Amino acid sequence: MAEVTFNDIIKPENLAYTKSKLMTNNVMHYCPGCGHGTAHQVLAEVLEEEDLQSRTVGITPVGCSVLMYNYIDVDFQEAAHGRAPALATAVKRLMPDKFVFTYQGDGDLAAIGTAETIHTCNRGENILMLFINNGIYGMTGGQMAPTTLDGMKSSTSPYGRNIATMGSPIKMADIVALLPGTCYVTRQSVNTAGGVRKLKRALKKAVQYQNEKRGTCFIEVVSNCPSGWKMTPVESNKWMEENMFPFYPLGDIKVPSEK
């Protein structure tokens, strides 16, 4: 049998994977290896596969992902720092047939926006909250965030976070899981292909629960920040597996009972 050449394989009918059509061709401003890019890709894939492009409104946060609307081709609204859940509440209540999601980092969701986050989850608004947790303020220069681990160095805790004076890191997903308004709370990662595929399944479940109007869905994505952590992307993923995952264990925290 003749050898199959490269040009024989590169044909549209043999396509196994390409980036989602909802991703624009703009080059992302994220640092090399940043988990934000991967999270955007998965989100765009799910929105495309669930045919949600025309009825999605995304709420962008303040942080590295503030320019997210340049990369995913759906409607977006920019919120003030930390207020994405409040804005999402308004959008969802005014346009109940829209699929509304917020996309926030840990400085946005867990620090300045804690009140909005907790009360939105407590009210059980029918929105999807996507929380990217990299344990640091990435955009402003790697300052300590509420989710920074014990002993972890950042530009404002150069000797490592000291729990006695700076408090313990906050597990936001575990906190909102206690509230009656949330229906689905899970923690995922995007550092491996398996992790990305699991996140995709979680997002599809969340879309299903949103269509059924079952309450707030909260998906935490443990991510990396190679620039803020001062590591290469591969080192940062390894560091994340060794240090972040023991404190922020992956998996479902709250799943709704089947109807």
Added chain:
Amino acid sequence: MAKIKGAVVIDKERCKGCEVCVVTCPTQTLALAVEVNSKGYHFSYAAFPETCIGCANCAVVCPDGVITVYKVKVG
């Protein structure tokens, strides 16, 4: 037994050389190039294209969506 042969196409101008695809590849097909693209990044390329199985792990973890994967059954 039918074997699966894959091929990757990498948009080297958009690649930022983060190396995440290289470590995730189960068959060590990918590597970072010695030369750089116009932005100065050592872009990823298929160093051993004959070993590719088209699993798409590299494309799934790529933060910038630069990898397209094709696969075909042979034999």
